[in-house]
Amino acid sequence: IESTGYEVMLCSLCLEEGVRCKMVDGVKSCSQCTKRGCSCDAGWVSMSSQRLLERQRELADAQARLSESLGRLFRLKKQQRFLQEKGIKLVNEGL
Structure with a gap:
C-alpha cells in the first residue's frame, strides 16, 4: 500500500x-x-480529487467576484455617461 x-x-x-x-x-x-490492524475511517476521495474540488470552488468564487465587479463597473459607466450628458446639457442651456 x-x-x-x-x-x-x-x-x-x-x-x-x-x-x-x-x-x-x-x-x-x-x-x-x-x-x-485497526479500523480505518479514511476519506474515499483522493488528494488530487480533493485539490480539484478546491480549485473548482476557488474558480466559482473568483467568477462570482468578477461578476459583481463587472456589474459595478457597468453601473458606474452608466452614471458617468448620464452626468456627462447632463453637464453638456447645462452648458448648452447657459447654466
Whole structure:
C-alpha cells in the first residue's frame, strides 16, 4: 500500500500521528491502519480529487467576484455617461 497507494483525506489515526494516509483500490484500510490492524475511517476521495474540488470552488468564487465587479463597473459607466450628458446639457442651456 505504501509504495503503490494514493493519498486520501486523513483518517483519525494518520491525523493523530501526523503521517500521510495512503490507500489502494480494493482495500478498505489505509497503510497505517493495515499495519496496526485497526479500523480505518479514511476519506474515499483522493488528494488530487480533493485539490480539484478546491480549485473548482476557488474558480466559482473568483467568477462570482468578477461578476459583481463587472456589474459595478457597468453601473458606474452608466452614471458617468448620464452626468456627462447632463453637464453638456447645462452648458448648452447657459447654466
